Amino acid sequence: xxxxxxxxxxxxxxxxxxxxxxxxxxxxxxxxxxxxxxxxxxxxxxxxxxxxxxxxxxxxxxxxxxxxxxxxxxxxxxxxxxxxxxxxxxxxxxxxxxxxxxxxxxxxxxxxxxxxxxxxxxxxxxxxxxxxxxxxxxxxxxxxxxxxxxxxxxxxxxxxxxxxxxxxxxxxx
Amino acid sequence: xxxxxxxxxxxxxxxxxxxxxxxxxxxxxxxxxxxxxxxxxxxxxxxxxxxxxxxxxxxxxxxxxxxxxxxxxxxxxxxxxxxxxxxxxxxxxxxxxxxxxxxxxxxxxxx
Numbered sequence: 001x002x003x004x005x006x007x008x009x010x011x012x013x014x015x016x017x018x019x020x021x022x023x024x025x026x027x028x029x030x031x032x033x034x035x036x037x038x039x040x041x042x043x044x045x046x047x048x049x050x051x052x053x054x055x056x057x058x059x060x061x062x063x064x065x066x067x068x069x070x071x072x073x074x075x076x077x078x079x080x081x082x083x084x085x086x087x088x089x090x091x092x093x094x095x096x097x098x099x100x101x102x103x104x105x106x107x108x109x110x111x112x113x114x115x116x117x118x119x120x121x122x123x124x125x126x127x128x129x130x131x132x133x134x135x136x137x138x139x140x141x142x143x144x145x146x147x148x149x150x151x152x153x154x155x156x157x158x159x160x161x162x163x164x165x166x167x168x169x170x171x172x173x
Numbered sequence: 174x175x176x177x178x179x180x181x182x183x184x185x186x187x188x189x190x191x192x193x194x195x196x197x198x199x200x201x202x203x204x205x206x207x208x209x210x211x212x213x214x215x216x217x218x219x220x221x222x223x224x225x226x227x228x229x230x231x232x233x234x235x236x237x238x239x240x241x242x243x244x245x246x247x248x249x250x251x252x253x254x255x256x257x258x259x260x261x262x263x264x265x266x267x268x269x270x271x272x273x274x275x276x277x278x279x280x281x282x283x284x
Contacts, residue, residue, distance in 0.1 A: 013203055017195035025193065035199060042203045043210065104189035111190070126183070127190040158182055 007052050013042055016059065019128070020066050026123045027070030029112045033077065037069050063128060064138045067120050074116065110160045118153030121146055 020041055025034035044065060045058070052058050111119060117139075124135045136146040 009207070010200075010204065013200050017199055017203075018192045021195040021199060022192040026190065031196070035196060035202075038195065038199060039203050039206060043206060046207055046210075103185060107186055107189040111186075122186070123190060126187045127192060129187075154183070154186075157186070161182070 005052075005054055007049055007058065009046055009049060012045065012058060016062050017042075019059075020062055022127060023063065023066045023123060024070045024073075026108070026111065026127065027067060027116075027120060028074050028077075030077070033073050034070070037066065037073050041066050041069055060138065063124065063130075064140070067124070067139060071116055071120070106164070107157070107161060110157055110164065113160070114153055114156055117141075118149045118156065121149040122153045122157070125150055 017038065020038045021034055024037040024041070025031055028034050028037065041062060045052075045062065048061070052061065111122060114122065120139060121135055124130045124138060125132070130138065132143060132146050132150060135141075135150075136143040139146065141149075
């Protein structure tokens with residue numbers, strides 16, 4: 001059966017640019033690099049547009065390719081986690097129009113210090129609201145591995161939060 | 174006991190990881206780059222076709238030349254063979270004449 005769905009590239013960019021950019025920015029921690037990654041991902045989508053079968057297929061494909069391209073870009077740049085945070089604070093997080101709780105901002109900062117697989121799993125889980133099964137499919141990893149990465153990532157993040165964000169936690173409570 | 178703070182923590186994390194708006198110029202850059210790549214691809218495709226056409230023309234010219242040369246050689250060979258045959262025929266005819274004359278002389282000597 002022929003695919004009846006006719007994708008409109010410009011509309012897809014409109015629809016998914018925020019998702020792709022946010023994923024890339026959180027994976028790389030570099031706004032400029034994230035823009036490059038997002039651009040590359042969309043241009044690759046343009047080349048593969050005929051193979052897209054449905055809107056959900058596009059979404060799945062974009063998440064998968066963005067995560068993978070971000071990891072590649074990050075490996076190429078070999079950005080250290082500490083540097084990531086300076087980048088995020090200066091370029092990404094410090095946008096005037098975005099209102100964030102200090103705790104949220106710090107959590108996001110700490111997320112970038114996690115190992116890459118854990119970071120990817122947590123971003124897909126909490127930014128994209130994917131189930132572990134969907135994350136496993138997106139990252140092309142075994143479900144057990146993803147569950148373990150989520151657990152370890154959360155545990156590590158909590159430990160960091162407990163040690164570094166005591167003042168915020170106290171204020172919140 | 175352990176579950177409750179984790180849920181709260183997860184909620185905080187979810188809020189912290191809300192999607193951020195893409196930079197305002199991102200879409201414009203993507204569309205511009207896409208246009209540029211399409212034009213480039215079209216141009217390179219045209220160049221490929223032009224090169225292919227030029228190659229085919231060259232092959233046709235060279236092939237035609239070779240074919241013409243082969244045919245010309247065959248024609249010359251045929252012409253040479255024909256001339257040799259004529260020469261042989263003339264020679265044969267001359268020899269026959271000489272043979273007839275010699276036979277006439279022999280007959281005259283015998284009588």
